[in-house]
Amino acid sequence: MENFTFYAPTYFAFGKDTENDTGKYVKRFGGSRVLLHYGGGSVIRSGLLDRVKKSLDGEGVSYVELGGVKPNPRSGLVYEGIDLCRKEKVDFVLAVGGGSTIDSAKAIAAGAVYDGDFWDYYEGKLVEEALPIGTVITISAAGSEGSPDSVITKEEGMFKRGATGEAFRPKFTIMNPALTQTLPAYQTACGITDIMAHLYERYLTNTEEVEVTDRMIEGLLLTMIHEGPRVIADPDNYQARANIMWAGMMAHNNSCGVGRTQDWTSHNIEHELSALYDCAHGAGLAVVMPAVFTYTLEHNVMRFAQAAVRVWGCQMDFADPKRTALEGIEALRNFLISIGMPKNFAELGAKEEDIEKLAHTCCYGDVNTGTVEGFATLDQKDVENIYKLMVF
Amino acid sequence: MENFTFYAPTYFAFGKDTENDTGKYVKRFGGSRVLLHYGGGSVIRSGLLDRVKKSLDGEGVSYVELGGVKPNPRSGLVYEGIDLCRKEKVDFVLAVGGGSTIDSAKAIAAGAVYDGDFWDYYEGKLVEEALPIGTVITISAAGSEGSPDSVITKEEGMFKRGATGEAFRPKFTIMNPALTQTLPAYQTACGITDIMAHLYERYLTNTEEVEVTDRMIEGLLLTMIHEGPRVIADPDNYQARANIMWAGMMAHNNSCGVGRTQDWTSHNIEHELSALYDCAHGAGLAVVMPAVFTYTLEHNVMRFAQAAVRVWGCQMDFADPKRTALEGIEALRNFLISIGMPKNFAELGAKEEDIEKLAHTCCYGDVNTGTVEGFATLDQKDVENIYKLMVF
Numbered sequence: 001m002e003n004f005t006f007y008a009p010t011y012f013a014f015g016k017d018t019e020n021d022t023g024k025y026v027k028r029f030g031g032s033r034v035l036l037h038y039g040g041g042s043v044i045r046s047g048l049l050d051r052v053k054k055s056l057d058g059e060g061v062s063y064v065e066l067g068g069v070k071p072n073p074r075s076g077l078v079y080e081g082i083d084l085c086r087k088e089k090v091d092f093v094l095a096v097g098g099g100s101t102i103d104s105a106k107a108i109a110a111g112a113v114y115d116g117d118f119w120d121y122y123e124g125k126l127v128e129e130a131l132p133i134g135t136v137i138t139i140s141a142a143g144s145e146g147s148p149d150s151v152i153t154k155e156e157g158m159f160k161r162g163a164t165g166e167a168f169r170p171k172f173t174i175m176n177p178a179l180t181q182t183l184p185a186y187q188t189a190c191g192i193t194d195i196m197a198h199l200y201e202r203y204l205t206n207t208e209e210v211e212v213t214d215r216m217i218e219g220l221l222l223t224m225i226h227e228g229p230r231v232i233a234d235p236d237n238y239q240a241r242a243n244i245m246w247a248g249m250m251a252h253n254n255s256c257g258v259g260r261t262q263d264w265t266s267h268n269i270e271h272e273l274s275a276l277y278d279c280a281h282g283a284g285l286a287v288v289m290p291a292v293f294t295y296t297l298e299h300n301v302m303r304f305a306q307a308a309v310r311v312w313g314c315q316m317d318f319a320d321p322k323r324t325a326l327e328g329i330e331a332l333r334n335f336l337i338s339i340g341m342p343k344n345f346a347e348l349g350a351k352e353e354d355i356e357k358l359a360h361t362c363c364y365g366d367v368n369t370g371t372v373e374g375f376a377t378l379d380q381k382d383v384e385n386i387y388k389l390m391v392f
Numbered sequence: 393m394e395n396f397t398f399y400a401p402t403y404f405a406f407g408k409d410t411e412n413d414t415g416k417y418v419k420r421f422g423g424s425r426v427l428l429h430y431g432g433g434s435v436i437r438s439g440l441l442d443r444v445k446k447s448l449d450g451e452g453v454s455y456v457e458l459g460g461v462k463p464n465p466r467s468g469l470v471y472e473g474i475d476l477c478r479k480e481k482v483d484f485v486l487a488v489g490g491g492s493t494i495d496s497a498k499a500i501a502a503g504a505v506y507d508g509d510f511w512d513y514y515e516g517k518l519v520e521e522a523l524p525i526g527t528v529i530t531i532s533a534a535g536s537e538g539s540p541d542s543v544i545t546k547e548e549g550m551f552k553r554g555a556t557g558e559a560f561r562p563k564f565t566i567m568n569p570a571l572t573q574t575l576p577a578y579q580t581a582c583g584i585t586d587i588m589a590h591l592y593e594r595y596l597t598n599t600e601e602v603e604v605t606d607r608m609i610e611g612l613l614l615t616m617i618h619e620g621p622r623v624i625a626d627p628d629n630y631q632a633r634a635n636i637m638w639a640g641m642m643a644h645n646n647s648c649g650v651g652r653t654q655d656w657t658s659h660n661i662e663h664e665l666s667a668l669y670d671c672a673h674g675a676g677l678a679v680v681m682p683a684v685f686t687y688t689l690e691h692n693v694m695r696f697a698q699a700a701v702r703v704w705g706c707q708m709d710f711a712d713p714k715r716t717a718l719e720g721i722e723a724l725r726n727f728l729i730s731i732g733m734p735k736n737f738a739e740l741g742a743k744e745e746d747i748e749k750l751a752h753t754c755c756y757g758d759v760n761t762g763t764v765e766g767f768a769t770l771d772q773k774d775v776e777n778i779y780k781l782m783v784f
Binding site: 010220244259 | 403405408602605611614615632634
């Protein structure tokens with residue numbers, strides 16, 4: 001295990017009706033003038049936004065509103081939010097929605113107190129200062145509710161990039177699993193896939209002897225395998241949604257990623273797909289992961305065999321561990337298909353003729369410099385080959 | 393899953409040589425005048441205390457010292473510490489040692505800013521205010537380094553009781569696994585047992601459908617089963633100690649205990665043993681757990697069968713789940729014996745003729761009122777029967 005620091009000071013209020021305490025938590029964490037940031041119709045239609053406003057009103061917390069966050073959130077709205085925060089002297093940013101809304105809120109919170117262009121943070125500058133952030137989440141997926149990360153797409157060039165820093169950790173997060181019950185099955189499945197990707201990206205490590213985090217990741221993956229099909233079969237299953245929601249947070253607050261190198265190759269390769277085709281991030285990951293894992297398998301066969309046996313219940317082939325490893329990857333693919341995820345480029349809406357461009361942007365975009373560094377080191381040719389594995 | 397809140401804002405610095413940053417962290421979390429609290433010879437002999445002092449000096453942080461913490465820390469030293477803090481205008485309490493030292497430091501930190509008797513907290517008053525606390529831990533066991541809990545023994549009557557409250561969560565904790573390498577094997581094994589007890593006490597729940605926390609607990613138990621024998625066989629195995637250390641923190645910061653009722657029967661029943669015989673807490677738990685689990689098995693056979701299959705690798709007897717459940721308890725007992733723990737009253741130094749007194753104090757001590765409430769509800773007769781199971 002490598003040396004590390006871990007600090008996850010987000011306050012979580014979990015369970016039924018907890019959104020009615022939003023105002024109380026904003027106040028506890030120092031907010032008096034809030035930017036209320038959200039996406040589109042669903043938080044309005046469901047009445048959630050009204051309940052949150054009522055709770056703010058009840059505590060005498062004032063707010064200005066900025067809706068309109070889209071999946072794969074864009075830089076344009078971030079700039080708008082930053083201006084609004086400055087003009088309205090906002091001291092707290094509250095995101096009501098999913099990962100996109102939270103990520104957009106984080107970008108605004110950092111930009112509002114930064115003299116330069118907020119995009120600097122998405123080109124590698126560490127986020128050390130931001131307005132305090134709170135979240136009321138409506139989908140289990142991104143893990144952004146407990147993480148120091150944010151991903152934004154720059155409209156000019158359609159670059160999708162991440163920023164990180166402790167100032168991005170929400171002060172509080174309200175997690176009511178019932179709020180996710182109205183999600184379409186497809187979005188629920190995308191969320192499940194994203195959570196599983198966050199786990200696999202940590203699992204695929206080059207650090208040896210990290211049993212504790214291996215076992216935690218395996219436990220969380222087993223939870224997804226247990227609860228995923230239950231919630232797809234019965235969208236009103238509160239208990240399944242509750243288990244998925246807590247697993248989603250634990251998957252990404254890094255308590256199971258500490259002290260080990262991490263992969264993030266699948267996220268890197270997927271980001272180009274959702275940036276170009278505007279497909280759902282989770283759907284992209286469902287197509288990307290089996291391809292990446294198959295391609296990088298030889299880098300450490302035993303690691304994939306371990307996942308196959310411990311997570312997917314495969315029998316170890318002691319004479320041919322690679323067969324077991326591949327069986328585990330196939331089990332993952334079949335699981336994702338079973339919950340309604342696409343399996344290839346065609347189902348995702350991606351085009352074979354774009355592969356060279358996708359691979360080039362991935363390797364030479366404004367962050368990477370010729371290779372994708374992760375579990376294995378990949379150059380543009382490798383990334384092209386991986387995209388090709390998604391065409392079948 | 394039940395509604396819950398979760399807040400674990402301790403900053404962890406983990407790895408080799410991290411104790412040299414102690415001064416930096418004390419300063420970051422607002423300390424300028426420190427009570428340096430520790431136990432006895434080992435932190436002095438190993439040079440750890442000197443390294444910590446050097447680090448405080450380097451940051452211009454002044455300190456007063458209070459050593460002498462004993463296992464099963466006593467109220468007498470706590471009162472002494474409280475007086476010292478007031479006299480010396482201390483603004484930060486730094487514990488250098490194991491769970492006993494941390495628990496004693498927490499009691500002092502609360503008492504120093506409280507007008508009444510600090511023991512009020514150990515009789516049920518919630519700890520809402522305390523001086524900030526930092527820790528440099530030297531044993532993986534108590535989990536006190538990341539928890540809001542503390543256990544103290546009141547010398548008058550030898551009552552061993554716990555207190556809790558968010559103010560008891562350390563601001564920072566320094567975890568260098570190498571510091572545990574000089575521990576005698578017996579103490580290492582006691583720590584392993586304590587960690588496993590913290591996991592079992594959460595596992596034994598009456599809440600249904602808590603797959604995520606079940607799986608996390610199982611993963612952490614599997615880690616202990618993997619790493620325990622490695623570290624007993626090779627005390628210098630840094631990696632095994634690192635895995636145990638992080639597992640010990642995760643086992644007790646409650647991220648795997650949220651949203652479910654917990655047991656704590658074994659801790660309740662053990663506390664009487666270590667209070668009366670001054671045996672090591674972990675050693676007591678090794679004797680207590682198999683007895684408690686065997687006695688309460690019928691309360692939920694399937695829960696014990698699940699642990700047997702998922703944690704201990706037993707084959708499920710579908711015709712007789714109770715047989716599987718018992719096999720899992722036997723596997724736990726044999727594991728604890730294999731790492732050097734005592735198995736019965738005689739090996740622990742406990743006496744059969746004290747059983748009635750032990751059970752009475754447990755059920756009618758200054759906290760419980762006739763029963764021990766946990767996984768199952770037990771009266772004095774039940775507790776006597778459980779103690780009797782430890783005599784064989």
